[in-house]
Amino acid sequence: MSPFDYERAIDASAAVARVSARPNAVFLGGGTNLVDHMRLGVARPELVVDVTRLPFARIEPLRDGGVRIGAGVRNSDLAADRTIRSRYPVLSQALLAGASGQLRNLATTAGNLLQRTRCAYFQDVTVPCNKREPGSGCSAMEGHNRDHAILGASAQCVAVHPSDMAVALVALDATVVVLGRQGERRIPIADFHRLPGDSPQRDSVLEHGELITAVELPASPVAAKSAYYKVRDRASYAFALVSVAAALQVSDGRVEEVRIAFGGIAHKPWRATRAEASLRGAPATDESYRRAAQAELADAKPLKHNAFKIPLARNTLRMLLRQLTAGAPT
Amino acid sequence: MKASITLRVDGEQRSLQLDTRTTLLDALREHLGATAAKKGCDHGQCGACTVLLDGRRVTTCLSLAVACDGATITTAAGLGRDGTLHPVQQAFLDHDALQCGYCTPGQICSAVGMLAEVEAGHPSFVTDGPTTAADLSDAEIRERMSGNLCRCGAYVNIVAAVRDAIRRGAMS
Numbered sequence: 380m381s382p383f384d385y386e387r388a389i390d391a392s393a394a395v396a397r398v399s400a401r402p403n404a405v406f407l408g409g410g411t412n413l414v415d416h417m418r419l420g421v422a423r424p425e426l427v428v429d430v431t432r433l434p435f436a437r438i439e440p441l442r443d444g445g446v447r448i449g450a451g452v453r454n455s456d457l458a459a460d461r462t463i464r465s466r467y468p469v470l471s472q473a474l475l476a477g478a479s480g481q482l483r484n485l486a487t488t489a490g491n492l493l494q495r496t497r498c499a500y501f502q503d504v505t506v507p508c509n510k511r512e513p514g515s516g517c518s519a520m521e522g523h524n525r526d527h528a529i530l531g532a533s534a535q536c537v538a539v540h541p542s543d544m545a546v547a548l549v550a551l552d553a554t555v556v557v558l559g560r561q562g563e564r565r566i567p568i569a570d571f572h573r574l575p576g577d578s579p580q581r582d583s584v585l586e587h588g589e590l591i592t593a594v595e596l597p598a599s600p601v602a603a604k605s606a607y608y609k610v611r612d613r614a615s616y617a618f619a620l621v622s623v624a625a626a627l628q629v630s631d632g633r634v635e636e637v638r639i640a641f642g643g644i645a646h647k648p649w650r651a652t653r654a655e656a657s658l659r660g661a662p663a664t665d666e667s668y669r670r671a672a673q674a675e676l677a678d679a680k681p682l683k684h685n686a687f688k689i690p691l692a693r694n695t696l697r698m699l700l701r702q703l704t705a706g707a708p709t
Numbered sequence: 710m711k712a713s714i715t716l717r718v719d720g721e722q723r724s725l726q727l728d729t730r731t732t733l734l735d736a737l738r739e740h741l742g743a744t745a746a747k748k749g750c751d752h753g754q755c756g757a758c759t760v761l762l763d764g765r766r767v768t769t770c771l772s773l774a775v776a777c778d779g780a781t782i783t784t785a786a787g788l789g790r791d792g793t794l795h796p797v798q799q800a801f802l803d804h805d806a807l808q809c810g811y812c813t814p815g816q817i818c819s820a821v822g823m824l825a826e827v828e829a830g831h832p833s834f835v836t837d838g839p840t841t842a843a844d845l846s847d848a849e850i851r852e853r854m855s856g857n858l859c860r861c862g863a864y865v866n867i868v869a870a871v872r873d874a875i876r877r878g879a880m881s
Binding site: 380382383384385387407409410411414415417418427429431455458459464471472475476478479480481482484485614615616 | 710712728729730732751752753756759762765766767768771772773775776778819822823826829830831832833834851852853854855856857
């Protein structure tokens with residue numbers, strides 16, 4: 380690990396100023412991904428600003444009926460929150476599907492959003508990787524790419540985003556609240572993470588020095604009828620091959636409202652806008668769900684080892700929608 | 710860069726000077742001689758380094774020691790009282806819930822922390838479920854303990870030990 384200075388932030392604006400002023404400075408949350416990267420040599424910060432003692436550890440109701448989640452709320456506390464469990468069950472389930480009890484006790488809301496891909500080539504500093512070292516090449520493209528992207532990839536990068544929580548937040552139309560030198564800005568979660576394009580080194584639209592202070596969930600009746608399904612190689616404690624976050628409101632046998640996002644298939648949580656458009660107003664039947672899944676995956680491009688993800692994603696979506704339909708009052 | 714921190718480890722207040730790069734696990738083992746927490750993968754994947762940090766189970770290999778200044782830490786060595794093993798420790802012995810024993814201190818700290826989470830009403834991915842430990846199914850125990858790997862494969866007896874520890878009132 381390279382040497383670094385450590386500072387404990389007691390004021391958010393001062394922390395933003397400190398990190399903004401040094402190109403090689405980082406914020407430290409729970410550390411479950413960053414400290415690992417520092418040890419591997421993937422991250423070599425000169426200054427680490429610890430933001431875990433800033434007053435961002437609360438979950439509060441918003442006046443418009445939504446919920447504000449502080450950036451420092453630990454994943455385990457968010458998953459256990461009564462309001463989240465009853466009004467946004469997909470979020471609680473997604474959090475509980477990720478990592479382990481020990482890691483969820485450390486990991487923060489903001490840190491979960493900013494965790495980086497688990498692509499083995501990204502984490503191995505001895506091989507080329509455009510995300511880690513722009514311009515060096517992509518080792519996954521012709522390498523072991525079973526876990527990699529089938530949608531939205533570029534010639535530069537085929538990595539996938541590893542978060543479960545972020546997939547649920549995308550389905551819930553959350554907003555990321557960010558503090559920068561110019562003040563606060565609000566970023567819709569669907570625009571927060573990026574597709575790789577020509578700059579795979581950038582996972583999100585966050586500028587250097589910007590600090591996530593909260594994530595806000597809008598009031599959403601359909602969110603109460605939501606669920607998360609994760610397919611992985613082990614029954615627990617593994618990253619997703621494919622996951623689906625969905626919320627479904629059925630009325631008189633027809634789909635009234637629907638929200639769908641996929642995990643494990645792209646460089647960002649994948650909002651399934653085509654599937655949603657195909658479902659709105661359609662009969663709440665397996666045939667509609669089959670067509671919606673077909674539409675969403677129509678442009679999927681498999682790599683050498685991950686073609687299985689295409690039918691897996693389609694089938695997982697169909698199954699979750701059937702489950703939500705069975706559980707929903709019609 | 711050097712830093713000075715204070716930790717309360719297994720009931721004892723300890724002050725130490727260390728490099729900011731030192732993880733909590735290395736601070737415990739190499740600086741304070743508290744070797745109950747074990748170094749397995751050193752990447753947060755195996756759970757052998759699990760301790761209770763301010764009462765909650767965490768892996769210590771992914772925390773910078775300097776960030777834990779002022780924390781209270783209980784390792785497996787600090788769970789017993791007055792020469793008596795903690796009920797979870799006794800249950801592990803009675804059920805042969807180990808072979809080589811390297812993952813055991815982490816398994817035990819994890820089980821103690823997990824049972825406290827259950828008592829606090831924390832759900833799991835398996836069910837939204839039970840609010841008391843007595844209702845925990847084997848599937849629940851496995852899910853909630855999945856962050857602790859045992860390469861000897863003593864899982865069957867680990868689940869039995871955790872179940873028995875609940876019967877013995879490990880929660881109280």
